[in-house]
Amino acid sequence: MSLVKWTSLAFVTLPAAEVLTFLIVAAYVGWFWAAIAFVSTSVLGVMLLRHSGRRNLARFAQALRSDGLTALHLDTPGAANMLAALFLTLPGFITDALGAALLVPAFRRRAAAVLAKTLMAPKTSRGGSPGEIIDLEPGEWRQIPDREPRRRRSSRHKAGSR
Secondary structure, three states: OHHHHHHHHHHHHHHHHHHHHHHHHHHHOOOHHHHHHHHHHHHHHHHHHHHOOHHHHHHHHHHHHHHHHHHHHOHHHHHHHHHHHHHHHHHOOHHHHHHHHHHHHHHHHHHHHHHHHHHHHOOOOOOOOOOOOOOOOOHHHOOOOHHHHHHOOOOHHHHOOO
16 A cells, blocks of 8 residues: 555544543543543653754755755654654544654664655565566567647537537
8 A cells, every 4th residue: 555545544534543542541541541541642742852953953854855855864853853742742642642652762763664665665666576677578568659649620610510
């Protein structure tokens, strides 16, 4: 499944999963403590974003605009800390867990490797495996000329021909 499909699926299912997770946590520890944890992680995320600095955030945004998702290098501590802070700022325990995990260097390295493998995977045609090159001899293929689009008769021409 492509990255776009995974992202779309995450945007659809994440809010429902966050609500369900909040209900489970609230049933386990109580509504008051769940709400305190819910708000305090967002405050912690805002504090981490302030600490990382506006300059780093602007540099991160510029890199995303110019290079897209390939500019995301989680092995760089500043980028990972800002992404972790963004996840902590978002309301919900799932995004909080992901943000907290990004603050752990071992998880950060593993996530960077998975992300790089996903983003840098070569695109293949059907039946080909990644990295496989199909080399054909000149007698094994032929060029097919482009078709010219058919011209439509104008309505004036059709009316006059009847």
